[in-house]
Amino acid sequence: MLVSYTEENYLKAIYSLSRLYNDAEVSTNQISEHLKNKAASVTDMLKKLSDKKLIDYKPYKGVKLTDKGKKTAIKVIRKHRLWEAFLVEKLKFKWDEVHEIAEQMEHIQSDELIQKLDNFLGNPKCDPHGDPIPDAAGKFSVQRSIALSSAKQKNSLVVTGVSDHSSEFLKYLSNSGISLGDNLKIEESNGYDRSLKIKVNNKHSLFLSHKAASNILVEIK
Amino acid sequence: MLVSYTEENYLKAIYSLSRLYNDAEVSTNQISEHLKNKAASVTDMLKKLSDKKLIDYKPYKGVKLTDKGKKTAIKVIRKHRLWEAFLVEKLKFKWDEVHEIAEQMEHIQSDELIQKLDNFLGNPKCDPHGDPIPDAAGKFSVQRSIALSSAKQKNSLVVTGVSDHSSEFLKYLSNSGISLGDNLKIEESNGYDRSLKIKVNNKHSLFLSHKAASNILVEIK
DNA sequence: GAGTAAATTTAGGCTAGTCTAAAAATTTGT
């Protein structure tokens, strides 16, 4: 069964929104905002994806991916991240320049291509943003990181990635002197606006809004 | 101005059909057969491409690419051939497996990507089928080959490529023991069906139909 | 639990690109 470019983008959106909220149902409006389409258009597509057994859809109740839909979404994510790795490792793009191009390349259809690309890159476990790359069977072999904003522990956090890949955000990070692999310590946690004061690599400190902190992924070292 | 995936395919078809017939006007039916679309659909698209000043179109009289259209077509061909080179050189595909994948990859939009890919491959002059790769300005730096069927000279011909990239034809060639770089001599030329008797590398001889010979490209050594 | 606000779906319309069938223009054969 063929899944169009557009359908793939919907499945990808549903997958990542669902992950974001603990594998919960995803609402029409969430998808609409994420893809910058109108809610009515989303409803149309949900019906179509439901007919194809890629999602479980009950009107007004949100959607969840079926196993088939999840498999398709993870495959697209695998392709996206492998192409990002290729662009950075081999073609020497900066990590904040590759997202848009990978958005196009992730839709190239050829299982053999993706397998050969994976081998060519040495079967990487993560992409240049630190996001884990699933294998051909859809298995993620490395730990998923958590948002800095939700870290319970205050010390010994390591930046492993971002959840906002916009070049605006990535530029903001590099201007703030935060990059992949940096060590973070939470020095203060502001209750009322949930902003954080962070020490980077035991050197300089800075303030991060909740919004920024929620888009920085860390692992506990 | 943006040119869609579909428009790019039409421009590419017009470019190669035009080249095939000595830069002549290309007819609606020729395009229709080449793209496996109906003639009526082709007419629709010709109007659209004409509105965008990508082709010169006079109803019933065929079309020619404008400079703008030619530039766009050559850019797509550049991308196609660079990706084919990548697939064969880096990912170790066979030369008869890459056409379909490159058909998809040629539409990825990013000037920076294609420039970096070109450098990564070492700025190749030809793709794995022996077709010349134009540079970023659209210039072909190597000689365009001629069809074996139209060779005036009988001796010292070198196989430089094919004009039919179907895996059916490529398999036929490899079964016949003809590959890129082989030396050919025309031993007999049959007037009535235009078939040829060919000696390959001064070793074995074989018969080629006009159809096959017209799809083998050679240079005079 | 009734009324309002918010979310979602339905209804109907638009564009790009395709198709079939029919009409018009061109080319060919005598």
Next chain:
DNA sequence: ACAAATTTTTAGACTAGCCTAAATTTACTC
């Protein structure tokens, strides 16, 4: 040069994916 055959265009319809506006369902508040 005129009729027939061929090519090309026009006319009208279809699908995918999007939209706006209106109707419906659900959620929230008192």
